[in-house]
Amino acid sequence: MMNDTKFTQDGNTLTVERTFDADLDTVWPYWTEAELLDLWWAPKPWVSKTKEMDFREGGRRLYAMCGPEGEEHWCLATYTRIIPKLSFSGKDAFCNEEGFINEELPVSTYTNTFTDEVGKTHVTVLSVYASEEHLKQIIDMGVKEGLSMIFDTLDEILSK
Numbered sequence: 001m002m003n004d005t006k007f008t009q010d011g012n013t014l015t016v017e018r019t020f021d022a023d024l025d026t027v028w029p030y031w032t033e034a035e036l037l038d039l040w041w042a043p044k045p046w047v048s049k050t051k052e053m054d055f056r057e058g059g060r061r062l063y064a065m066c067g068p069e070g071e072e073h074w075c076l077a078t079y080t081r082i083i084p085k086l087s088f089s090g091k092d093a094f095c096n097e098e099g100f101i102n103e104e105l106p107v108s109t110y111t112n113t114f115t116d117e118v119g120k121t122h123v124t125v126l127s128v129y130a131s132e133e134h135l136k137q138i139i140d141m142g143v144k145e146g147l148s149m150i151f152d153t154l155d156e157i158l159s160k
Helices: 024-032 132-140 143-158
Strands: 006-008 013-020 047-053 060-066 071-077 081-083 089-095 108-116 121-129
Touching: 013 132, 013 143, 024 108, 024 121, 024 143, 121 132, 132 143
Parallel strands: none
Antiparallel strands: 006 013, 013 121, 047 060, 060 071, 071 089, 081 089, 089 108, 108 121
16 A cells, blocks of 8 residues: 655755554664665665665765666765664765765755554654755755655565
């Protein structure tokens, strides 16, 4: 069953919510393990390719979203706080292949929260940007459409 992704904007903050049809023990690894993230963390026909991932406080994930024409858009997610099977927080930024942040593009401070709902898992992604303009830039780049697509892909994977 496909669930709708809910988006709420408030100033420089974007909140994204989605309920997945799988229990928390099943959903959590898809957000915290590189091999599983790479199965769904890019809107089709793009794919995710993790170069390095260290899921711990102080760790990071360096990955590319790779397009069908060979395009690569590199991103860096850092992890500042992890509460297993409840939440993790950090910063998310565009970067180069070595992980040097592109200062010309917005950076978000995020918190992903997971709520067990008896056989389902509700995920809330809270992203805070430096300004409303930075949030608008990310929205204009297609973040809502992209997240809806990747969450649909995760739903498809979890239903198998």
